[in-house]
Amino acid sequence: MSQYIPMLDYYCNSLPLVSTAYASSERFFGINLNPLCTPSEVSYTLIPIVAYFEFLPIHRSNEVINSISIHTPYNEKNEQQLVDLVDVxxxxxxxxxxxxxxxLYRYRVGDVLRVAGFKNNAPQFNFIRRENMILSIDSDKTNEIELQNAVKNAENNLMSFDARVIDYTSYVDTATIPGHYVLFWELNVNASSPIPPSVLEECCLAIEESLNSVYRQGRTSDKSIGPLEIRIVETGIFDKLMDYCCTSLLGASINQYKTPWCIKFAPHVELLNSRVVSSYFSPVCPKWVPGRKQWNNTN
Known part of the structure; x- marks a missing residue:
């Protein structure tokens, strides 16, 4: 939810933003022992008596867990990879x-955590990302942290026009050849300072420049990925998306709803596409230098 921190700071006049606990619909997991810390420093101390916790290491050089779908019991053939709470x-x-x-037996929650320290002998964790959220066309893999940082970099182009991104999501459009990334942006725009199309095209390029070298190689050298596209949608469409998600048969709980940063469900894509007011493409290929591939955090 960190993409909403600037908006909250704006409306709350920099009041402290407090996250007291780490929990899911499956179980309460841990607490924040320093609730008045800045959002970037939030860590949660897991409570050992509420459940039995084990941990599957994320290997950046070899994403071993892709073969196992999340939200299922753990696959016993990979049992030797599990780490106990005291051994992280x-x-x-x-x-x-x-x-x-x-x-629930060895249930994969789908959250990726990083060990931040210890309180006595209990480890404390930073929440990093959801494991199952990946944009991919070819050999590229873009996770939510990388995309969020790329959008933040692109937003710098909007500052001089007193505009900002209210909300966004993304998906992979494979209807084109080659496929390409699509970002849906809802903007807060100053009517007296319209944004030129060239600036939004620069935003597309800024996002591509911020993505990993595997993506940029696919765009520039391999030509396996098409130009990134930003589709500007009507104001309020993400509220309509929330209403749809929470009222449809496949809907989510209103108490736990978060705008999905990556959408794959066709009705969600159709809803957003029905409210697109303009679209823009990256005008040129991002910079890429041949050499060893630099994989991102999902590998």
């Missing part, structure tokens, strides 16, 4: 696996 290492990233009193 500071700085290492893990996917959380829980066994609960209510009957």
């Amino acid at each position: 290492k500071i700085g290492q990233e893990y996917e959380l696996v829980v066994t609960t009193y209510s009957g």
Whole structure:
């Protein structure tokens, strides 16, 4: 939810933003022992008595867990990779696996956590990302952190026009050849300072320049990825998306709803496409220098 921090700071006049606990619909997991810390420093101390916690290491050089779908019991053939709560290492990233009193056995929650330190002997964790959220066309893999940072870099082009991104999501459009990334942006725009199309095209390029070298190679050298596209949508469309998600048969709980940063469900894409007011493409290929591939955090 960190993309909303600037908006909250604006409307709350920099009042403290407090996250007290880490929980999911499956189980309460831990608490924030320093609730008045800045959002970037929030860490949660897991409570060992509420569940049995195990951790699946995230190997950046080889994404071993892609073959196992999340939200399922853990695959026993990979059992030797699991790490107990007391054996985690500071700085290492893990996917959380829980066994609960209510009957879940080695259930993969789908959250990636990084060990930030210890309180007595209990480890403390930063929430990093959701594991199952990946944009990919060819060999590229873009996770939510990388995309969020890229959008933040692109927003710098809007500052001189007193505009900002209210909300956004993305998806992979494979209807084109080659496929390309699409970002839906809802903007807060100053009517007296319209944004020229060239600036929004520069935003597309700024996002591409911020993505990893595997993506940029696919765009520039391999030509396996098409130009990134930004589609500007009507104001309020993300509220309509929330209404749809929470009222449809496949909907989510209103208490837990968060704008999905990556959408794959066709009705969601259709809803957003029905409210597009303009679209822009990256005008040129991003910079890329041949050499060893630099994989992102999902590899």
